[in-house]
Amino acid sequence: xxxxxxxxxxxxxxxxLHHSVEQLTALFERMIGEKLISEDSMMVFVNDGSRDRTxxxxxxxxxxxxxxxxxxxxxxxxxxxxxxxxxxxAREWADAVITLDADLQDDIECIPQxxxxxxxxxxxxYGVKVSRKADSFMKKMTAQGFxxxxxxxxxxxxxxxxxxxxMSRRALDMLSTYKEHNLYLRGLxxxxxxxxxxVDDVISERYAxxxxxxxxxxxxxxxNGITAFSVRPLYVIYHIGILFLIxxxxxxxxxxxxxxxxxxxKGWASLxxxxxLVGGFIIISIGIVGTYIAQIYTEVKRRPLYHIQxxxx
Numbered sequence: 472x473x474x475x476x477x478x479x480x481x482x483x484x485x486x487x488l489h490h491s492v493e494q495l496t497a498l499f500e501r502m503i504g505e506k507l508i509s510e511d512s513m514m515v516f517v518n519d520g521s522r523d524r525t526x527x528x529x530x531x532x533x534x535x536x537x538x539x540x541x542x543x544x545x546x547x548x549x550x551x552x553x554x555x556x557x558x559x560x561a562r563e564w565a566d567a568v569i570t571l572d573a574d575l576q577d578d579i580e581c582i583p584q585x586x587x588x589x590x591x592x593x594x595x596x597y598g599v600k601v602s603r604k605a606d607s608f609m610k611k612m613t614a615q616g617f618x619x620x621x622x623x624x625x626x627x628x629x630x631x632x633x634x635x636x637x638m639s640r641r642a643l644d645m646l647s648t649y650k651e652h653n654l655y656l657r658g659l660x661x662x663x664x665x666x667x668x669x670v671d672d673v674i675s676e677r678y679a680x681x682x683x684x685x686x687x688x689x690x691x692x693x694x695n696g697i698t699a700f701s702v703r704p705l706y707v708i709y710h711i712g713i714l715f716l717i718x719x720x721x722x723x724x725x726x727x728x729x730x731x732x733x734x735x736x737k738g739w740a741s742l743x744x745x746x747x748l749v750g751g752f753i754i755i756s757i758g759i760v761g762t763y764i765a766q767i768y769t770e771v772k773r774r775p776l777y778h779i780q781x782x783x784x
């Protein structure tokens with residue numbers, strides 16, 4: 472039997488914690504009865520600088536429930552860094568770690584299957600969303616569009632997979648050697664290259680409260696996912712620049728011909744259009760290059776991803 476740890480980042484999740492622990496406790500007890508996991512398995516909740524009673528509730532649950540452990544970060548570091556803090560701490564406690572959000576929208580009934588796949592020799596098991604009925608139409612379309620965009624830009628990732636996964640201690644040890652500050656775990660973990668498989672994940676509605684993953688946070692994560700793993704946008708700029716030169720050359724030939732035959736039309740429309748078109752392209756190009764420079768600037772400072780203020784073990 473393996474010693475299992477679940478890791479859940481928490482940011483203002485006071486509305487769902489009691490329910491989530493209740494659900495996971497029932498699952499743990501069932502899996503222990505089926506001899507899938509050991510009795511010293513655990514659920515680890517990472518408080519990511521919450522402003523509500525999240526940490527107080529984790530403390531209370533830790534005192535009452537033998538499975539509950541807690542990690543309190545010194546300040547809000549973001550979803551990906553909170554997951555990393557939980558995984559890097561829990562790998563010292565368990566044989567395998569499963570990451571899932573505290574709201575349990577991921578299908579926890581996949582966990583026994585993940586454990587079986589781990590025992591079959593897989594170091595990484597990805598939860599792949601086969602149904603997104605609980606997601607809004609906009610979220611569903613933007614998410615699927617982003618996965619396709621990633622693929623077209625050469626970013627290696629698992630389609631329709633978020634952060635619901637099992638990783639062995641060996642896989643976590645390998646992940647610890649990656650020192651990126653701009654974390655995008657969905658692209659980073661596939662680079663490890665160990666044996667892996669997938670299980671089906673059916674997303675459900677939140678039990679209570681609202682998702683803390685706002686549009687701006689999703690956009691930031693998407694930007695990291697592209698710029699941290701692909702340089703193709705830079706090459707796209709290069710090829711568009713060449714296309715602009717070709718168009719400018721053709722326009723130059725046409726202008727020269729019009730002057731020779733006397734058909735040149737005086738006006739400013741075409742000139743203004745050209746100025747705005749080229750100017751817009753230049754500004755966009757500077758923005759893309761600037762984004763990559765910003766990534767470099769962040770990485771070279773080598774600041775720590777997080778600081779742990781307190782651990783309940």
